[in-house]
Amino acid sequence: MDLQKSGQNRLGQLTELEELRAYANSSICKDRTKKYHDSRLKKLRKIQERDKVLLYNSHLRLFPGKLKSRWTGPYQVVRVYPYGAVDIIDKDGSEFKVNSHSLKLYEGIFDHDEETLPLESDAHSVSSGSA
CATH class of the missing domain: 1.20.5 (Single alpha-helices involved in coiled-coils or other helix-helix interfaces)
Structure with a gap:
């Protein structure tokens, strides 16, 4: 036992x-x-006042455009609140509050207000399609 x-x-x-x-x-x-x-x-950099940022446009999910950018802006940060809320202002002066997760820092590579020049079509460079 x-x-x-x-x-x-x-x-x-x-x-x-x-x-x-x-x-x-x-x-x-x-x-x-x-x-x-x-x-x-990714190592996230804290968004600070007077930073330029881009805002994620979530409405493009409904009507996707292949070459459309999902980021709008640039906007300027006016005030940063605790827990991720941020006040931003656009060029027209309208201020609104967004979540910082929908923002990314603007690097200033391309500015939408820059003047663009139309491309000239060169008739000599276009082939006539004969092979």
Whole structure:
């Protein structure tokens, strides 16, 4: 009788050991996954007052245009609130509040107010289609 109790006790200990190993392995796997995920995140620069930003236009999801940009702007940041709220102002002077997750910093590469010149079509460069 004593052997049966000790056998059951040993079986219980082995089961407990397997559960601890499974928990440790899942915890190691979760830690690795979190470390990989965190390493892939972009380093976000905090938006500050007087920064120029672009606003994500979510309405383009309904009517997608292949070559249409989903970002509008540039806007200027007037005030930054805690927890991600930002007041921005456009060139017309209208001010409104948006979530900072829908903003990205404007680098000033292309300005929509710049003058554009039409392309001239050169009749000599167009081939007549003979092959």
